Amino acid sequence: MSPAPQAVAVTGASGQVGTLLCERLGERGVRVIPLGRGDDWRAGIAGADAVVHLAGTLQPRRGESYEAANVAPAQEVARAARAGGCGRIVFLSYVGASLRSRNAYLRAKATAEHKLQGSGLPTTIFRCLHIYGPPERPGPTAGPFLAEDSKAVTVPGTGRQRIQPLYIGDVVAAVAAAATGEQATSGTFELGGPEEISMDEFVRALNGGAEVKIRHLPAPVARLAARLSPSLTPALMELLLTDNVTTAPVAEIAERFDFTPHRLAEVWPPARAR
DSSP states (O other): OOOOOSEEEEETTTSHHHHHHHHHHHHTTOEEEEEOTTSOHHHHHHTOSEEEEOOOOSSOOTTOOHIIIIIHHHHHHHHHHHHHTOOEEEEEEETTOOTTOSSHHHHHHHHHHHHHHTTOSOEEEEEEOOEEOOTTSOHHHHGGGSOOTTOOEEEESOSOOEEOOEEHHHHHHHHHHHHHSSSOOOEEEEEOOSOOEEHHHHHHHHTTSTTSOEEEEOHHHHHHHHHHOTTOOHHHHHHHHSOBOOOSOHHHHHHHTTOOOOOHHHHSOTTTOO
């Protein structure tokens, strides 16, 4: 067995998952090397025993392609990790990633996976579903579905699409275990929450129950809005309009990476829901 990593480089360290991961790794006594835009990734990764690659986005900056935002950073990480003698790579991808997908984001994620696996290093890939945070840090998945001043919450589609919302704390626990465990793990694992619910049920849970007003945006209108709005993309809208679930054994994967999956009500109990 190889010694557990003492230094972990984290790309996208200022993002939703990266911020919490850096905090958790620091609490464990791991030396964290946070890497963001403009930092020298090659030098940072060269000094690490493991690298967690989180940089990438569903919403690229204006004028930036999914390839530039997701594939190019992965290629840079693969080269730096191989050249620097890094021991392992952990990558956050998305369920449904495929080179044959019609969704541009999912194609980019699949290409990024291949770039990292091509490094020749042990690579753990977590394909996640919609990630949500706690009430004090809801994040970009839950935040847009919080009602403001008794206004209706807009939900694209019928609201009946099925999802398995994934608590950020569980994601961080799995990633931390893969990055710091004594045995490096190669493989692709799908991470979803322990319950399958509808999008409308998700919105009601976030807002304290059935009283929240929900306005459904017909799919054709939602797709048009995604093309016109600077804060949305067609790829993101398609993920919101369709079922996002996994058939992977959630409990088995959680046991393998030493965490207990949280149900939505445990994180957003009615007494605290907004």
